Amino acid sequence: MSTLRGSKNYVWDTAKPLGQGATSLVYIGREKRTGEEVAVKVFTPQSYQRPRQVQTREFEVMRRLNHENVVRLLAIEEEQTMNGGEVIVMELCPNGSLYNVLDSPENSYGLCEEEFVLVLEQVSAGVKHCRDHDIIHRDIKPGNILRCVAEDGRSIYKLTDFGAARELQENEEFMSLYGTEEYLHPDMYEKAVLRHVRGQQFGVHVDLWSLGVTFYHAATGNLPFRPYGGRRNKETMHLITTTKEAGVISGVQLTENGRIEYRSELPNTCRLSLGIKRQVTPFLAALLEKDQSRTWPFDQFFEQVANITTKIIIDAFCPSLLLTMKIYADNTDTLQRLRELVAEQTDIPSNDQLLLVGGQKLSSLVQAQQPIRDYHLDISSTNPIIVFSMSGAFPQKVYTPSVGQFPQLTQAMALDHDYPQCKRCCGVLHSIIEAVRITTDTTMLVNMAVHMYCSHLKQQLSVLRESLSRLDHQMGVVNHWKQGAMTQLEHHLGLLQLTHMASGPSSDKVTKWVKVIQAAHQTHKNDCETLFNKLQGNSGQANAQLQEAVSMQASVGDWDTALGCTPADRCAEKVKVMLDRMKKILAMFKENRAKRHLNYNEEQIHKFEKNKLSELCTQARSMLTDNCLRKRKNLLVTYKHWFGKAAQCQALISVVGASVRQITEDHATLVTKLKNAEVGSSKLINDCVVHLRKDVAASQPPVASQMPAGMVNGNAPHVRLVNGSADVMRGPGSGGSGSGQFSGPSNPTSRQDRLDSLLDGISTSRQSLEELEQLVNENTALIRNFGSLTEEEKNGETA
Numbered sequence: 048m049s050t051l052r053g054s055k056n057y058v059w060d061t062a063k064p065l066g067q068g069a070t071s072l073v074y075i076g077r078e079k080r081t082g083e084e085v086a087v088k089v090f091t092p093q094s095y096q097r098p099r100q101v102q103t104r105e106f107e108v109m110r111r112l113n114h115e116n117v118v119r120l121l122a123i124e125e126e127q128t129m130n131g132g133e134v135i136v137m138e139l140c141p142n143g144s145l146y147n148v149l150d151s152p153e154n155s156y157g158l159c160e161e162e163f164v165l166v167l168e169q170v171s172a173g174v175k176h177c178r179d180h181d182i183i184h185r186d187i188k189p190g191n192i193l194r195c196v197a198e199d200g201r202s203i204y205k206l207t208d209f210g211a212a213r214e215l216q217e218n219e220e221f222m223s224l225y226g227t228e229e230y231l232h233p234d235m236y237e238k239a240v241l242r243h244v245r246g247q248q249f250g251v252h253v254d255l256w257s258l259g260v261t262f263y264h265a266a267t268g269n270l271p272f273r274p275y276g277g278r279r280n281k282e283t284m285h286l287i288t289t290t291k292e293a294g295v296i297s298g299v300q301l302t303e304n305g306r307i308e309y310r311s312e313l314p315n316t317c318r319l320s321l322g323i324k325r326q327v328t329p330f331l332a333a334l335l336e337k338d339q340s341r342t343w344p345f346d347q348f349f350e351q352v353a354n355i356t357t358k359i360i361i362d363a364f365c366p367s368l369l370l371t372m373k374i375y376a377d378n379t380d381t382l383q384r385l386r387e388l389v390a391e392q393t394d395i396p397s398n399d400q401l402l403l404v405g406g407q408k409l410s411s412l413v414q415a416q417q418p419i420r421d422y423h424l425d426i427s428s429t430n431p432i433i434v435f436s437m438s439g440a441f442p443q444k445v446y447t448p449s450v451g452q453f454p455q456l457t458q459a460m461a462l463d464h465d466y467p468q469c470k471r472c473c474g475v476l477h478s479i480i481e482a483v484r485i486t487t488d489t490t491m492l493v494n495m496a497v498h499m500y501c502s503h504l505k506q507q508l509s510v511l512r513e514s515l516s517r518l519d520h521q522m523g524v525v526n527h528w529k530q531g532a533m534t535q536l537e538h539h540l541g542l543l544q545l546t547h548m549a550s551g552p553s554s555d556k557v558t559k560w561v562k563v564i565q566a567a568h569q570t571h572k573n574d575c576e577t578l579f580n581k582l583q584g585n586s587g588q589a590n591a592q593l594q595e596a597v598s599m600q601a602s603v604g605d606w607d608t609a610l611g612c613t614p615a616d617r618c619a620e621k622v623k624v625m626l627d628r629m630k631k632i633l634a635m636f637k638e639n640r641a642k643r644h645l646n647y648n649e650e651q652i653h654k655f656e657k658n659k660l661s662e663l664c665t666q667a668r669s670m671l672t673d674n675c676l677r678k679r680k681n682l683l684v685t686y687k688h689w690f691g692k693a694a695q696c697q698a699l700i701s702v703v704g705a706s707v708r709q710i711t712e713d714h715a716t717l718v719t720k721l722k723n724a725e726v727g728s729s730k731l732i733n734d735c736v737v738h739l740r741k742d743v744a745a746s747q748p749p750v751a752s753q754m755p756a757g758m759v760n761g762n763a764p765h766v767r768l769v770n771g772s773a774d775v776m777r778g779p780g781s782g783g784s785g786s787g788q789f790s791g792p793s794n795p796t797s798r799q800d801r802l803d804s805l806l807d808g809i810s811t812s813r814q815s816l817e818e819l820e821q822l823v824n825e826n827t828a829l830i831r832n833f834g835s836l837t838e839e840e841k842n843g844e845t846a
């Protein structure tokens with residue numbers, strides 16, 4: 048007899064249903080015209096015993112929904128049989144449900160992070176679409192979340208089974224009972240499962256509780272509330288959910304009538320990173336809140352989901368903790384916030400963190416106020432931000448990858464138990480593979496971290512070496528200039544003494560000026576010499592420390608990259624081989640369970656396989672603990688020792704760095720002092736010149752047409768530079784003694800002008816070292832020029 052059935056536009060094969068629910072069977076079908084595959088939900092005869100309005104509600108609800116994360120309704124058609132009812136034709140979701148995903152041994156301890164975030168985001172989007180149409184689902188659970196696979200291989204989750212759904216506003220309530228007991232809100236559980244009749248009304252928030260249980264299940268592979276004995280222990284189930292305190296996200300009873308273990312944190316075996324756990328835990332606690340006055344409105348739930356799913360995820364690794372991290376940051380967060388988030392996971396305070404990316408300091412790659420979303424850095428799980436403590440502090444806590452516990456395997460053969468036990472073993476083996484992979488990755492990352500830290504030390508040393516050698520060079524220049532400036536001041540004094548000789552009536556005044564200028568000059572000279580000597584001493588010390596740091600760095604560079612579990616050990620591959628063997632045993636145990644009775648030979652083979660299962664468990668456990676985790680421990684001890692040395696080297700580098708900064712500052716102070724010395728002395732000399740000019744002007748009748756204005760009214764002389772080219776080091780007093788050549792303007796308009804130039808030059812001050820050096824040169828030329836003037840000219844007389 049044909050198993051094909053149909054409606055006007057569709058046919059379906061009833062031989063092999065896709066799934067079965069309480070009220071229906073779902074089959075794969077095809078559209079007659081296009082051949083497109085669809086899912087056809089055919090209702091069981093019992094379902095027609097429900098009131099008509101309840102039956103049609105599913106159609107009505109589905110007609111109103113249209114969203115990527117809700118299974119799409121294609122048609123509602125009459126089955127073409129004598130008493131065929133209406134069937135629902137939907138898009139086909141051929142990859143099972145979230146329940147099937149979670150039932151796979153691979154996900155025994157929950158989904159991986161990427162998949163979990165997809166579930167969170169997409170299920171919430173589906174629920175939001177329902178809420179936007181004032182619809183509550185009332186039977187949210189992994190079995191009612193179907194999975195499709197997109198073209199890029201990623202999962203798409205879709206809400207299905209609107210058999211219990213109805214229209215309900217946020218402030219409305221309902222009385223009827225729907226849902227699957229483990230996922231039911233405690234109040235509904237009390238009424239539907241415990242049958243306590245209290246006439247309770249329920250609001251839309253019951254969906255939030257079911258979502259909380261579903262997300263917990265997806266995150267951990269287990270239900271959050273588990274009484275001993277499971278479903279049959281209904282009173283305890285109700286007790287757990289109704290007596291749990293706010294913030295508690297799970298309650299488990301491990302022994303009959305035993306204590307209930309409440310937890311506010313996700314279990315260690317959960318595969319999610321610490322980063323997302325910090326986001327998800329309070330979120331689950333809010334959803335699993337029985338007290339209506341404390342439950343979230345839907346808007347807050349959607350907001351929180353968006354908050355988690357739109358975060359930027361940054362990979363980081365802390366070698367001192369052997370911890371691989373995912374940092375969940377907001378779009379607008381900046382470097383400081385990133386440091387705070389790292390501190391939350393590592394306990395290394397923000398201001399003690401050294402963050403390296405590809406060997407470079409993160410702070411040198413991004414700006415302090417730059418939002419993280421604009422970091423265009425190639426950060427990934429294989430190239431994470433490496434987090435060190437600058438002070439060399441070593442955190443106390445250590446992360447060890449958590450794995451599940453193998454069940455106690457009994458010797459006796461028990462067909463019903465052996466299959467689920469073997470399935471649990473497969474789950475544990477999956478978690479061991481993941482732990483082994485983490486251990487191998489950690490080794491690689493520690494090697495990378497050591498390499499990066501070494502190059503960071505080297506980089507700093509080379510910068511310091513360069514800074515010190517630049518400072519040494521500058522010291523030479525400053526010394527050169529210092530001597531020149533001091534010599535110049537001597538020249539000025541010499542010049543004044545010449546003026547003194549020529550000034551006759553003003554001789555006493557000049558003597559006073561000379562004394563004042565000499566005293567000031569001496570003070571400046573002492574000051575500059577003291578600082579210069581200090582600088583020389585510090586620079587010598589910094590150079591010696593730098594040498595010490597260089598040799599320390601060389602010894603820090605020794606690191607054995609073969610420490611720890613490496614890919615060359617092929618540990619993960621070895622455990623995978625064990626898993627393949629175990630899966631074969633699982634398949635056999637499944638068949639045997641279905642047979643319910645085995646003959647003698649089959650029984651013997653079953654027993655052999657059960658022993659093999661036990662051996663595989665021992666082998667895998669030993670591979671992890673005696674090999675991988677032991678090596679991991681050794682790696683940490685060696686790293687700790689290495690980091691101690693590296694941190695010492697870093698500390699010395701910091702000392703040298705501080706010295707270099709101090710030397711640079713002192714250097715700047717010395718330059719300022721030298722400038723001040725020169726400007727100060729020049730000003731005194733200038734004042735002296737102005738006074739002396741006044742005296743000269745008062746004692747000799749001026750020739751008005753040839754006198755510069757500044758000389759007549761006694762104002763500060765106008766600065767006119769003469770470009771000298773003589774070398775300042777040609778010898779102190781060389782200009783003053785008249786031994787040099789005049790190198791100023793070749794044809795001065797008058798000797799009076801030349802004398803003015805000479806005096807003007809003396810009173811000129813400059814801003815920068817180069818300018819001052821040039822001034823020294825210029826003034827030396829002026830002084831030399833002075834020697835070629837006649838006595839009259841020196842007294843200001845014109846030819």
Ligand SMILES: Nc1ncnc2c1ncn2[C@@H]1O[C@H](COP(=O)(O)OP(=O)(O)OP(=O)(O)O)[C@@H](O)[C@H]1O
Pocket residue numbers: 065066067068069070071072073086088118137138139140141143144190191193207208209210
């Ligand atoms: N569109 C679909 N594509 C693929 N499989 C589907 C589809 N719809 C339903 N199924 C399968 O059929 C099963 C039963 O469907 P559904 O949950 O809608 O039926 P039900 O009778 O309302 O069930 P319940 O007992 O949850 O009320 C689902 O668990 C799923 O495995």
